[in-house]
Amino acid sequence: MRTFRIRTTVLAATTAALALALTACGGADGAGTKDEGAAASVSKVTPGADSGTTGSGTSGGSGTSGSSGTSGSSGTSGGAGTSGGDASASATSAAQTGAKKKNDGKTPACTVDDVKISAVKQDGVPTTHITLTATNVSGRSCTLLQYPLIAFGDIQTAKDVPSVAKSKPATTVVLSAGAPAYAAVRINEGGVDEENRAVSSFHVNLFAADGPAEGSEVVGAPAGGIAVDDAVAKTGYWTYELRNGADEF
Known part of the structure; x- marks a missing residue:
């Protein structure tokens, strides 16, 4: 009797351990499926980020590229604006001062017709x-x-x-x-x-x-x-x- 009970107990313990192992394997498979689903989800969002829809979602190329493009555009535009402003300011200054020129003795005297x-x-x-x-x-x-x-x-x-x-x-x-x-x-x-x-x-x-x-x-x-x-x-x-x-x- 005693020997039977021990074998029964051992058999029950073995069966329980096997059931737990199977459950654990099933859980791992489920988690794997969910992870794959999450990975698929991320791969769908990433192209959107690259195209500019969710630029903040991409920490690398898209954000940097967008910033670089904007900076280049504004830099070119700003340079042109500064150059135009300097040219305009120079023209105005020349007019206000009467477009003074050094008298080299060769410039003829103004007449009443001039x-x-x-x-x-x-x-x-x-x-x-x-x-x-x-x-x-x-x-x-x-x-x-x-x-x-x-x-x-x-x-x-x-x-x-x-x-x-x-x-x-x-x-x-x-x-x-x-x-x-x-x-x-x-x-x-x-x-x-x-x-x-x-x-x-x-x-x-x-x-x-x-x-x-x-x-x-x-x-x-x-x-x-x-x-x-x-x-x-x-x-x-x-x-x-x-x-x-x-x-x-």
Whole structure:
């Protein structure tokens, strides 16, 4: 009896161990199937990541490639923008400074046919000064010598308005095509004066290399006309920029 019970117990234990082993094998097979399913699932998502649909899902090539492409594009675009900005800034600067050129003595003097002259009132009431603007319309460079020769009366009898020496620039004004130069002109001392006379237009001539040039240009006075006192009228020299405060006279 005792021996039978021991054999039975051993047989039962062996059977139980075999059942557990079979169960474990079945579990391993199930887990393998699930893992294969997961792997298949990942392989389906990965192409999507490579095509850009889920770029963040790919830690390597797709993300890096996308970043590189964007960086290259923006770099090229930025470079072009900077270059265009520099070119634009250079063109604007040249225009504002009157496209200054070194005077080599070979640039001919501007004639009245080379420049278009206009006049505007300077700020302040009453009007005591006007500003003359001479714009080079010749299509080539020319030298604007000294100051405007202004006659506020008959061209044959009126005396030229005297210049103010302290307004003379350090260098000669050389204008490229389309560039302007300026001159401030005092026309009266302000207030009502019996010596003032109404002027609706006046004559402006220019200097040649050896003195006053031939001919003159008729310049219209600013809207409403101007009141001129010949006894106090003075003109500044031509300059690239109207120097506010520097030409006070």
